[in-house]
Amino acid sequence: MKIALTGKGGVGKTTISACLSQYFAGEGFNVLAVDADPDANLGLALGMSEEMIKSIIPISEMKDLVEERTNAEKGSFGTLFKMNPEVADIPDRYCQEHNGVKLLTMGTVDAGGSGCVCPEHVLLKMLMSHLVLYQKDVVVMDMEAGIEHLGRGTAQAVDAFIVVVEPGVRSIQTYNKVKTLAMDIGVKQVYVIGNKIRNNGDIAFLEEKIGKENIIGFLNYRDAISESDRNNQSPYDDPAMQADIATMGKKIQEIVQAKKK
Ligand SMILES: Nc1ncnc2c1ncn2[C@@H]1O[C@H](COP(=O)(O)OP(=O)(O)OP(=O)(O)O)[C@@H](O)[C@H]1O
Numbered sequence: 001m002k003i004a005l006t007g008k009g010g011v012g013k014t015t016i017s018a019c020l021s022q023y024f025a026g027e028g029f030n031v032l033a034v035d036a037d038p039d040a041n042l043g044l045a046l047g048m049s050e051e052m053i054k055s056i057i058p059i060s061e062m063k064d065l066v067e068e069r070t071n072a073e074k075g076s077f078g079t080l081f082k083m084n085p086e087v088a089d090i091p092d093r094y095c096q097e098h099n100g101v102k103l104l105t106m107g108t109v110d111a112g113g114s115g116c117v118c119p120e121h122v123l124l125k126m127l128m129s130h131l132v133l134y135q136k137d138v139v140v141m142d143m144e145a146g147i148e149h150l151g152r153g154t155a156q157a158v159d160a161f162i163v164v165v166e167p168g169v170r171s172i173q174t175y176n177k178v179k180t181l182a183m184d185i186g187v188k189q190v191y192v193i194g195n196k197i198r199n200n201g202d203i204a205f206l207e208e209k210i211g212k213e214n215i216i217g218f219l220n221y222r223d224a225i226s227e228s229d230r231n232n233q234s235p236y237d238d239p240a241m242q243a244d245i246a247t248m249g250k251k252i253q254e255i256v257q258a259k260k261k
Pocket residue numbers: 007008009010011012013014015016037195196197219220221222223225226227228229
């Protein structure tokens with residue numbers, strides 16, 4: 001099962017990705033959590049220690065690896081390099097494990113506009129494509145807003161896109177954009193998790209704007225969640241969060257399995 005979480009900035013993508021990863025790991029699945037956001041912080045939300053976080057080098061910043069796999073030499077900008085580098089062993093070799101969740105941090109490339117063709121970018125693109133074919137029980141991707149960086153083939157292999165929204169017009173606008181983009185590249189499963197809910201009015205608002213049938217579930221605004229961020233703890237340590245996430249995790253599993261039949 002492969003799910004990718006996206007949405008407007010700050011809506012709770014990383015929080016929910018971390019919690020779903022821990023939920024599925026607790027259910028006995030082999031989970032690979034992928035931090036595909038250039039501003040990576042999924043490790044923190046997974047409750048990794050500071051030492052562990054410090055030791056994480058994003059794939060795109062592993063210069064030797066990038067060179068080795070693409071045959072590009074240091075500082076040799078503009079020279080030829082392999083467009084189809086070998087990546088199959090990267091997820092298992094370069095991930096960090098914590099609480100039963102394997103974390104892979106992709107990193108970022110200073111692309112300077114789209115269409116960047118540099119060795120780091122080529123490696124990340126291949127890695128992303130590989131991940132959707134990768135045989136792990138569950139892959140959870142925490143992405144930056146938008147899904148432009150997924151190609152047609154790779155996006156089709158993601159079982160469900162989950163857009164996290166808040167009760168507000170701006171994050172719904174992002175959802176609508178993601179949905180259009182997803183349709184364009186042939187992804188049909190796009191669902192919503194409504195986060196930071198404060199009252200029934202918030203739920204009614206989201207159900208009206210998005211349609212009940214597209215919503216996986218709601219997560220209340222809770223001080224314990226923002227406090228976990230302040231205290232550098234995993235939001236999943238909170239039993240109320242575990243209960244909410246379990247309900248959503250089950251639903252995601254049901255939906256994905258039903259569509260796969
Ligand atoms: N349900 C909630 N109740 C209270 N605070 C929340 C809730 N969900 C998320 N937060 C807080 O909102 C902030 C943003 O959450 P998070 O980092 O998960 O969002 P994001 O969508 O990944 O952001 P970014 O776009 O920067 O990657 C964090 O401080 C987090 O603790």
